[in-house]
Amino acid sequence: MENLNTQTQGNGVPQIKSQPIEKVSIIISRGSLDGVYPGLIMANGARMEGIEVTVFFTFFGLEAVIDDKMDNLKVPTVGNPAMHIPTLLGSLPGMSAFATKKMKDEMEKLDIPPVREFVEMIHDTGAEMYACRATVDMFHLTKDDFCPQVDDVISVGKFYELSEGAQIIFT
Incomplete structure (x- = not known):
């Protein structure tokens, strides 16, 4: 991956100079499937390119690494305009479970692992993973609440x- 910088030559014509990206830090702040996966996919892609990765989980994004919650993330159907369904329909019992199952089925077809497995895989490639100290304190959590891949609470x-x-x- 490259970082593009624009510089102007002496004749006033912009020249694009690229520099390789060596390091990314990804902040995951949403605890739904559609809030967690973009950050995990980006972290995985960066590691596959040899880019150093730090993932910082904050607010409801902590759900992705709380040991007893990370396997039960859902797709929100109420107030989610990208679902293309009326809010009233999205609030019906079972709609979130249905949308979650559909999304998980589609991800499985693409060989995208479940959250727990994805977090383990990304961490095993050398990515660092941290939980936000202020959020951990606000939600009355401890380091013991997290999966082993969380390197620290910072x-x-x-x-x-x-x-x-x-x-x-x-994200």
């Missing part, structure tokens, strides 16, 4: 330190 300041020189991606 502050936002520490996340910024670890992200020095990285492209920061918020």
Whole structure:
């Protein structure tokens, strides 16, 4: 992957100069399947390209790494305009379960692993994974609540330190 920078030559014509991206930091803040997978897919893709990856889970994104919740993430059907169904229909019992099953079936066809397996796989490739200290405290959690792939619970300041020189991606 490359980072494109535009520079102007002496004649005023922009010249694109590319530099390889060496490091990304991905923030996952949403705890639904459609909120977690984009960040995991980006982290996996970056690692496959040899890019250093830090994943920071905050707010409801923590659901992706809380040991007893990560296997039960859902697709929200209420207030989700991308579902292309009326909110009233999305609120019917079973609609979220139906949408979740459909999404999981489609991901399985594409060989995209379930959240737990994906988190393990990405971590095993060398990605670092952290939980947000402020959110952990706010939700009254401890490090023991998380899957073993969470390297630590850190502050936002520490996340910024670890992200020095990285492209920061918020999903």
